[in-house]
Amino acid sequence: xxxADATHAEPPGDADRIxxxxxxxxxxxxxxxxxxxDPRWRAALVRSVGARPGERVLDVATGTGLxxxxxxxxxxxxxxxxxxxxxxxxxxxxxGAAIALVRGRAERLPFPDAxxxxxxxxxxxxxxxxxxxxxxxxxxxxxxxGRMATLEFAVPANPLWRALWRLYTRVGLPLGGRIVxxxxxxxxxxxxxxxxxxxxxxxxxxxxxxxREAGFADVTTRTMSLGGGNVMSGTKSxxxxxxxAPPLGAAFxxxxxxxxxxYWTLLHPPYTLWHLSYVxxxxxxxxxPDPRVVAGxxxxxxxxxxxxxHAFDELxxxxxxxxxxxxxxxxxxxxxxxxxxxxxxIGASAVGAPLLAFVIAGxxxxxxxxxxxxxVHTDAGFALAWGAFPAxxxxxxxxxxxxxxxxxxxxxxxxxxxQRELSTRVRSVRRRAxxxxxxxxxxxxxTEGIDTRAIIAAPEAALRLLWxxxxxxxxxxLAARWLG
Numbered sequence: 001x002x003x004a005d006a007t008h009a010e011p012p013g014d015a016d017r018i019x020x021x022x023x024x025x026x027x028x029x030x031x032x033x034x035x036x037x038d039p040r041w042r043a044a045l046v047r048s049v050g051a052r053p054g055e056r057v058l059d060v061a062t063g064t065g066l067x068x069x070x071x072x073x074x075x076x077x078x079x080x081x082x083x084x085x086x087x088x089x090x091x092x093x094x095x096g097a098a099i100a101l102v103r104g105r106a107e108r109l110p111f112p113d114a115x116x117x118x119x120x121x122x123x124x125x126x127x128x129x130x131x132x133x134x135x136x137x138x139x140x141x142x143x144x145x146g147r148m149a150t151l152e153f154a155v156p157a158n159p160l161w162r163a164l165w166r167l168y169t170r171v172g173l174p175l176g177g178r179i180v181x182x183x184x185x186x187x188x189x190x191x192x193x194x195x196x197x198x199x200x201x202x203x204x205x206x207x208x209x210x211x212r213e214a215g216f217a218d219v220t221t222r223t224m225s226l227g228g229g230n231v232m233s234g235t236k237s238x239x240x241x242x243x244x245a246p247p248l249g250a251a252f253x254x255x256x257x258x259x260x261x262x263y264w265t266l267l268h269p270p271y272t273l274w275h276l277s278y279v280x281x282x283x284x285x286x287x288x289p290d291p292r293v294v295a296g297x298x299x300x301x302x303x304x305x306x307x308x309x310h311a312f313d314e315l316x317x318x319x320x321x322x323x324x325x326x327x328x329x330x331x332x333x334x335x336x337x338x339x340x341x342x343x344x345x346i347g348a349s350a351v352g353a354p355l356l357a358f359v360i361a362g363x364x365x366x367x368x369x370x371x372x373x374x375x376v377h378t379d380a381g382f383a384l385a386w387g388a389f390p391a392x393x394x395x396x397x398x399x400x401x402x403x404x405x406x407x408x409x410x411x412x413x414x415x416x417x418x419q420r421e422l423s424t425r426v427r428s429v430r431r432r433a434x435x436x437x438x439x440x441x442x443x444x445x446x447t448e449g450i451d452t453r454a455i456i457a458a459p460e461a462a463l464r465l466l467w468x469x470x471x472x473x474x475x476x477x478l479a480a481r482w483l484g
Contacts, residue, residue, distance in 0.1 A: 022087075022181070022183050022184060022187065024091060025180065025181075025184070026063065026064050026088070026091070027064055027066060029177075029180055029184060032176075033173060033176050033177070033188070037224070037225045037228065037229060039066075040224070040225075041151050041224055041225070041229045041231060042066055042067050042070065042122070042151060043070065044151075044222065044224065044231045045067060045120060045122065045149050045150070045151040045231050046067060046070045046071055046074050046120075047074075048147070048149045048222075048231060048233040049071065049075070049118050049120060049147050049149050049233075050147060051071065051074075051075040051077040051117065051118050051147075052075065052077065052117075053075060053076035053077060054076070054077065054078065055075070055077045055078070055117035055118065056077065056078045056079075056080070056115070056116050056117050056118075057071050057075075057077050057078065057079045057080070057116060057117060057118045057119070057120065058079075058080050058082065058109075058111070058116040058118070058119045058120070058141060058142075059071065059079055059080070059081045059082070059099075059119075059120045059121070059122075060082055060083075060106050060109070060119065060120070060121035060124060060138060061082075061083055061106060061121050061122055061123060061124040061127075062081030062082060062083045062088070062089075062092060062099075062101070062122075063083055063085070063088045063092065063122065063123075064088050064091040064092050064095070065081055065091070065092030065093075065095045065099055065101075066122075067120055067122055067151075068081040068092065068095075068099045069092075069095045069099060071120070072098055072099065077117075077118075078098075078100075079098075079099050079100070080099070080100045080101075080102060080111075080116070081099050081100070081101050081102070082101075082102045082103070082104050082106070082109065083101075083103065083104075084103065084104065084105050086103065089101050089103060106121065106124055106128060106134050106137065106138065107128060107129075107130075107133070107134055107137060108137070109137055109138070109140070109141050111141045112141070113140055113141065114140075114141065114142065114143040114144070115141050115143075116141050116142055116143065116146065117142075117143060117146050118142070118146050118147045118148065118149075119138050119141065119142045119146070119147075119148045119149075120148070120149050120150065121138065121150045122150065122151045122152075123151065123152060123153065124150070124152075125150075125152065125198070125202070125207070126152070126153075126194055126195065126198040131202055131207065131210060131449075132210045132213070132449055132451075135210040135211055135213075135214045136210075136213075136214050138214075139214035139215055139216065139236060142236050143236070144215075144236050144237065144238040145235065145236060145238055146235070146236050147233060147234070147235055147236075148211075148216065148233065148234055148235075148236065149231065149232065149233040149234075150231070150232050150233075151229065151230070151231050152229070152230050152232070153191070153195045153228065153229055153230075154195075154199070154204070154223065154227055154228060154229055154230040155195060155196060155199050155227070156226055156227030156228060157223075157227050158226070158227060161226045161227055161228075162227070165227075165228060166192065166196075169191060169192025169195070170192050170193075173187075173188035173189070173191055173192060174188040174189045175188070176188060177189075201448065202448070202449055203448065204221060204230065205453070205454065205457070206448060206449040206451070206454060207232070208221065208232070208453075209449065209451035209452070209453050209454055210449065210451065211232070211234050212451070212452070212453065213436075213451050213452070214236075215236055215237050216234035216235065216236055216237065217234065217235055217236075217237045218234055218235050219232065219233075219234035220232065220233055220234065248429070248430045248452060248453070248456075249430060250265070250319060250320045250321050250430060250431055251265070251268070251320065251426075251427075251430065252270075252426075252460055252463070252464060253265070253268065253269055253270050253271075254320060254321075257321050257322060257323055258323055262320075262322035262323055262324050263324070265320050265322055266307075266310050266311065266314060266320060266322055266324065266332075267306050267307065267310065268306070268310055270463075270464075270467040270468075271419075271467065272302065272305060272306035272310075273467065273470075273471050274419070274466075274467040274470045274471065275301065275305050275386045275387070275390055275416075276298055276301055276302060276305075276306075276390070276471075276474070277470040277471045277473065277474025277475060278386075278387055278390040278391040278394075278412040278415075278416075278470075278474060279294075279297050279298050279301050279390045279391065279393070279394040279474070280294070280298070280394070280474035280475045280477065280478040281391055281394075281408055281412065281473065281474040281477055281478070282390065282391035282392060282393065282394030282395035282398075282400065282405065282408055282409070282412075283297065283394040283395070283397070283398050283478055283481075284474075284477035284478040284480070284481050285395050285398070285400035285401070285404050285405060285408060286398045286399055286400050286481070287481060288481060288482065289398040289478070289481055289482075290398060291482070292350075293347065293350070293351065293397050293398055294394070294398065294478065296343050296346070296347045296397075297347070297390075297393065297394045297397055299340075299343055300340040300341075300343040300344055300347075300362075301340070301362075301390050301393075303336040303337070303339050303340040303343070304336065304337055304340035304341075304362055304363075304366050305366070305386060305390075306336075307332055307333070307336035308332075308333045308334075308336040308337035308340065308366050308370070309333075309366045309369055309370050311329045311330075311332040311333035311336065311370075312329070312333045312366070312367070312369075312370025312371060313369070313370050314329055315329050315330065315333075315370070316370070316371065316372055319427075319431055321431075333370065337363060337366055337367075340362070340363075341359055341362075341363055344356070344358065344359030344362065345359060347397060351396075351397050354396075355396065355397060358389075358392075358393045358396065358397075361389070362389065362393070365385040365389060368381075369381065369382070369385055379417060379420045379421075379424075380417070382416060382417075382420050383413040383414070383416040383417040383420065384413055386416055387409075387412040387413040387414075387415060387416030387417070388409040388410065388412050388413035388416075389409075390412070391405075391408050391409045391411075391412040392405055392406070392408075392409040395408060395409070415466075415470065418466075419463065419466065422459040422460075422462050422463050422466075423459070423463060425455070425456065425459055426456045426459050426460050426463065429452055429455055429456050430456065433452055436450060436451055436452040436454075436455055438450040
């Protein structure tokens with residue numbers, strides 16, 4: 001074993017001060033005060049790494065070397081442990097495992113880029129000023145394809161366990177620490193509020209976002225001991241650049257590009273069903289609407305919007321990043337639109353010639369929107385074309401009275417406008433953003449990190465719910481007319 005002092009190590013900070021003087025008793029007392037969970041969590045952390053013999057692993061905030069020594073024993077790998085505490089490193093140096101020890105700080109690691117096969121760290125992010133930046137720094141020294149894993153305390157999500165956790169961390173830990181020493185009593189008083197404050201400023205979803213921003217894929221969080229601990233792990237993506245978020249995908253329903261998956265993505269299944277629900281809603285304005293007319297209207301709009309409009313839209317810049325050849329997109333769009341128009345013509349022979357005006361208008365709207373012709377290709381144009389028009393067409397086809405038809409068409413237009421308001425930011429971030437960073441500072445002094453996933457989480461969650469709401473309302477109303 002050897003110990004080196006990083007030439008540019010910064011002076012020890014709060015973590016060193018808080019834990020100074022308890023290094024020799026740390027392993028034993030931590031196991032007792034955690035009711036044996038701390039060793040169990042560390043074992044789970046080691047298992048999540050999956051190193052091979054001879055690979056090089058960096059253990060950051062190595063402390064007394066518990067994780068580092070277990071890595072050596074489990075995998076036969078080379079381990080470098082780094083910590084800012086002289087006391088902790090002194091204990092680690094006598095652990096008996098072949099660990100290279102370095103004194104330094106996680107904020108500025110004294111190692112070249114991509115110099116380790118795997119990185120682990122334990123109870124670290126609560127002691128740094130900028131957790132996002134530290135995750136970026138840890139990613140910097142990890143080679144693409146390497147694993148990073150961490151262990152951290154957590155606040156239980158279940159209200160009952162959370163109440164018991166708070167009771168123990170506010171009362172049990174200080175009292176238990178007092179039995180050992182005054183230094184341990186201070187640690188016991190510190191931990192509970194510190195853990196609470198950390199997750200108030202950096203919720204678990206934000207921490208996972210920091211990892212993804214740093215280029216990690218397959219980020220998983222394993223909750224342990226009724227929510228009292230988390231073991232996180234992820235793999236650094238090949239070619240990942242620190243600070244650049246891995247692709248989110250063109251839409252929440254989009255599948256991985258290639259093969260049949262492109263055609264599923266092209267259909268926009270949730271949104272297509274959403275707009276078909278307006279057809280159902282318009283058709284439900286009369287008692288017992290003719291099933292043949294309703295089926296024809298649904299088929300025509302499924303072809304025109306679900307296939308035709310989307311195929312033409314994908315030709316303009318590939319917003320969904322599909323690999324469907326352009327000639328195929330042209331053929332799909334043309335055939336689908338022609339089939340929709342044919343259904344409309346057949347319907348006009350049964351419903352009446354005025355329906356042909358709706359058919360012509362529908363064809364024009366699909367072409368204008370697909371090729372981004374204003375004023376159709378605007379928010380208002382979207383609301384009228386894909387909200388009001390389907391409802392109004394179906395209402396006319398089944399013979400609904402004008403006033404309720406106009407009211408339902410207006411409601412569909414406003415609903416589509418709300419969809420557009422929510423989806424615009426989501427599309428922009430998913431399809432064009434490379435990095436998103438920042439934080440929200442609240443009046444009580446707490447902060448919340450902002451990343452690509454956080455900024456689209458709320459509007460996208462609303463979209464995932466609203467398309468189901470629209471489908472249930474539209475088709476539920478139609479079913480009520482037939483079954484009531």
